[in-house]
Amino acid sequence: MENDKLFELIRSEQVVLFAGAGLSLYAGYPSGNDLAKKMKPFIDPQFKKELKSCRDLGKICQCIETTKGREFVLNQLGKIFDKIKIKDTSVHHNIRLIPHFKSIITTNYDTLFEKVYGDGIQVVCNSRDLAICQNNKPSLFKLHGDFSHQDRIILTTNDYLGYFSKKSEDEAFWNAIKEKFTTRHILFIGYSFQDENIQVIFEKLKIELGADMKQVFFVSPKISPLQKLQLVQKGIQFVEQDARSFIDALLCNLKYNIINDIQQKKVSIDTGIEFLKLHKILPVLEFGQQKLRFKSISGSSPDIKGLVNFAIAPKHQNAGLFRDLIDGRHFDPVTVSRDEIKSLTASIAGINIPWWNDVEAIKIGPEPASKGIFTIVFEDGFELTDLDYQFFSSKNSFQITIIFGRSTYIIKVNNNVITRNGIEGVELNAKFEHDQFCYNMDEEIKIFKLVKRLVDSMPFKVFLDNGPRPHSFNPQAKQNNEYAKFHLSYFEKLKTIERYFEVRFTKFDFAEINDENIWKVNTLFDITQGREFQKLPDPKYQVLLKPSNEEIYEIENLRKYLQGTMIEEYINESETVELHGVNIEIGFPKVRIEEVEFVNKKELLEGKKQPFIIKCPALWLSYHKVRAQQ
Structure with missing residues (x-):
């Protein structure tokens, strides 16, 4: 790819963005030539013939200033800008999504960057602004000023003659600009080769910086062969692309490489994490002795979607399970080990996840149709409030996953009505998944009171957090209730032991409920009963x-x-x-x-x-x- 070299420099935070009026055209602002046309009517009649074919905004404004004064020129320009209705700012928004640009330099008078960045950028128009800059924010250097800094506006021919001025009050400002140009590569975007601005800037860069100047790139949709030759002679690399397409392609390249760039330290951690956050990605990092690694990546909001493409052999043992999952015949996650995967690509919000070498297995499950909070009330009056649920649905069945504390209870209901013992109801299959640890006896007792009633097929009602009326269920369960009955008794005895001996059981492994500890619990419970x-x-x-x-x-x-x-x-x-x-x-x-x-x-x-x-x-x-x- 012809842009790979430039993209790699941007990814390593080595490029200064130099933004021209072409970026503002997308938002409805006039080009330099259009602005010159709008200012021509204010030329004194005695000079109109002389400047009839002139398209140079600087010369036209110089003429108007000579006859009518600078304040008149600025007032007319201000009126033109005030009438503009901002349209498309997507290019500026996309640049905002690229924190790799620590410095943006512009000759534009508008405030589009300020509007898009908000408090996330600091405007520098003079040396005083430079003195209060913060290192944790990108800087916007406005070479031509703006209407909030009219004393700094560079507009007329005389103004251009003062470019890179060595006046003492501006020395720090221009030194900062030149420091950017000698330590960073320069990307010009939004300029026309015929633009007088760009010609002045090119010449000044060559005169002021000479051999100290880094690589310069010029992005433009199309220029003539002669103009390309002139760029080569100036040591400037031409990129034939319009501004919008270039920024879009740059964003795609950054998204594809950002995870690797962070792990390989091609980009600073702060910039990398900021890039992910701007794209609504929340990473969790682990700092190991050998390298930095991502523990997890997730979206910061429910609308953030991930995409995984993988292939397994058609005759693989889990191939049928995947098909059934996709067809909605079941809702259980399916896991495939790395050795069984033929190919794998993954992304979230367009961010490439290049973890193929680190992947031991992939686990694919369905997205819930809905989720929220509910209260469940059983026929005997027992109720639990503020339970989290996830609801999965297909044409043949639906599944409710109840999340209670750190454990889950999965209820799968087939849509067909069955009759058992003369009672009509829906067929219910349940599966309980306990957390590895037991943290609190009161919580455990509630969990198994819930589980026992569900497997006992006790009728219940569900009150959703956003619904005024309950949904009634008359389940016909197939499960054996001995499991729930035993564990309910076990934890109720532990609670009695806690109270009698004034102790607390916290975070013990659920697998510790073995024959030895069952005998201890029964013995200690007998002691509490005398x-x-x-x-x-x-x-x-x-x-x-x-x-x-x-x-x-x-x-x-x-x-x-x-x-x-x-x-x-x-x-x-x-x-x-x-x-x-x-x-x-x-x-x-x-x-x-x-x-x-x-x-x-x-x-x-x-x-x-x-x-x-x-x-x-x-x-x-x-x-x-x-x-x-x-």
Whole structure:
């Protein structure tokens, strides 16, 4: 592409934009020649014959100023500009979308850039303006001034003779302009080769900068071979394209390359992120040791659309699922690994996503037909408010995804009416997807109360956030309710344990609900209810029991103790149990042993103070917050 070199310089923020009147023509402003025609009637009659064929705005305004004064010239020009009705500003808007241009220089008198940029640009007409410029905003240098700075307007032939003036009051201003030209490449756009402005500027650049001048590019729709040769002789590269087409092509090039440019540091992060935000893209970045990477990219509003083109083998196992997804037979996302993808391109709001090398898999799902907030009220009075939902629909079925906290409940409803147990209703299939973690017991209880009622086919009503009347449902579910029933009971017990032992369970893995923790929960719940429980399931085992009262070893007490068939012993030390990452002090145990057989009876009667070795069929425990009195 002939523009690739120029585009690459712009992408690396190395180009100053020099904007001419051609950009303003799109908005309805006159060209220099048209403005000259509008000013001709104000020429003094004695000079009209001499300037009859003149199209040079500077000469015409010089003549009028000589006979009628500068204020008259400026007033007439102001009236012409005031009558203009602004039409198309799309070119200026598109330039606004390119933050790579840190400096824009213009010879235009209009304020189109100021209108389009708003507070996002700083106008520089003199050295005083330059002194208060901020580095975080692009600058608009107005070489010819404007009607807000009439003392700076360059309009007449005499004004042009002062170009690049070295007057002390303007020295900083012109030095800043020349610094741009010596450190940045220059892109002229919106100028005609016949424009006196451009000829003066070219000559001044060559005289003032000489060998220090960087590359210069001149964008114009069409010029003659002789004019092309003249540009070459001046060291200027010609780009044959109109301004609108050039800016459109530049935007497409920037959109295609911006992600790579940011990651490869061809553009500053601030400029790259600003470009994405201007195109309503919200990126999330990760700064690794090796390189910067994009963690995610999303649109900043619902109207931002993404486009993914990919190809998989027709006989691939997921090919049928993709077809069914597209045809609306199901609404579940379909995932394909990188090895199974033949080709892949992706974009969002026209921004190319060049992540093919980083893609491990793609996951494609449907866009919801609607989404919002609703309240669900069941037949038994149980209700949940402020639930998020997503609604998917096709001609055969519809699906509601309920998002509660960090979990989702997916209800797929077939449109055909069925009759079950004499009751008419719609066929409902449900799937519950719990988050990896459990964060809050109250939330979990509500989740499973909801799930249990749904799988129990309990009738319910739905109140949408924007609707005054409910939608009634009489579902006929096929799901087994044991899953919901068990988990509801589990979390209700955990809540009881929280209250009794004054603890809180937060962010534990849902996969921790295993046999070991189920036994702990049931045991701790029994403790909260004051129940005894059998600690060991084996009916024949031996227990080492160390009495809490040393007086038991006195011979009379010992004989009496050894004759007993049931023992109740209080333990002095409180016990602790770990459950879901929480250490719970469960209290002081009380041991009850029935059908006692002392294995070391002989040794004890011989005066050996050792723990009692007991053989028994049953050992029962109960726990108390305060040590019980014996």
